[in-house]
Amino acid sequence: MEIRFESSECNGEELVKNFEKDFETSSLIEAEYSEFKEGVTGTVKEIHLNNAFVLCQDYKNTNTECYTLKVSHNHPVFLLQFSMEGGLSFFSNHSPDKKFILNKNAYNLFFIPASTYTYNYHSDKKHFLNIYFTESYLLSKMGFCFIRSLKKYQKAKKENNLSALFDDGLILNAKLRNIVNEFLNCSFDGMTRQSYLESKLTELVLTALMSTPSKKDSNKLRNEEIEALTNIENYIQNHLKEELTIEKLSLKAGFNTSKFKKVFKQVYGMPVFKYITALRIEKAKQLIEEYNYTIAQASYKVGYKNPQHFTVAFKKKMGYLPSELIK
Incomplete structure (x- = not known):
């Protein structure tokens, strides 16, 4: 599996990430980036846990130009995306007229087939948590009945289309914010850190997806x-x-x-x-x-x-x- 990130805020440089099937890994892999264009400050953190890849964007730009992020991958994935600050819209390059929007204080679960898609950001401050995983991860956490209940996913998978599975998105409440912050601010090291992050990620996914009936x-x-x-x-x-x-x-x-x-x-x-x-x-x-x-x-x-x-x-x-x- 391969995911490519190309951000105009990073001087157009491309970040290429290669993974085993279903994001499998036996160890915790982390990295942090802070090299941006002039006027852009903050960090991008990546956390690769077994069966999931997490990307946290937390940065701000003081320039007036519109920044974009282009993402490509060669395998269908789910993206559970949280917006703590700022809003965005994105579209598949195959269907640029069909845009998906994620507002501030919201989250959504997207099914993304193997494709290239482009993000446009709506504010100078960006704080997003992006969690990538495959159907096997969702099956292990939520079970077959949950996946079968996702009618939009079944349709999108069959037609090989990008889809937002929860309409306009769900409210990012205080409970979810707390879990996000606990995940991102883990102070443990070594195996304890890996175990903690895996458990917190599971808690976050379960809480986010089991909150959907309130919609x-x-x-x-x-x-x-x-x-x-x-x-x-x-x-x-x-x-x-x-x-x-x-x-x-x-x-x-x-x-x-x-x-x-x-x-x-x-x-x-x-x-x-x-x-x-x-x-x-x-x-x-x-x-x-x-x-x-x-x-x-x-x-x-x-x-x-x-x-x-x-x-x-x-x-x-x-x-x-x-x-x-x-x-």
């Missing part, structure tokens, strides 16, 4: 209501230090308080305050680990007036004290 409920919401909730999620993420009340958030979303609480849980899979707490803990953990904040500084930064209250909330969610992050 039936979210389909009952109008597009503008989904957009309003997405805007509220962005607001929460950017204002964690502030006091966030149901009244304030529902007013900004344009709902009454009872409807806001109902549709928020319907789309994100948890109550509003549980979601806010998860984001605050996640942000504080990052500040302590990556930016050497003290526990008190991090707790204030994410909206806790009392560091002891933060410590209690952190221990309840994470299972250990925030002081262990410093150790």
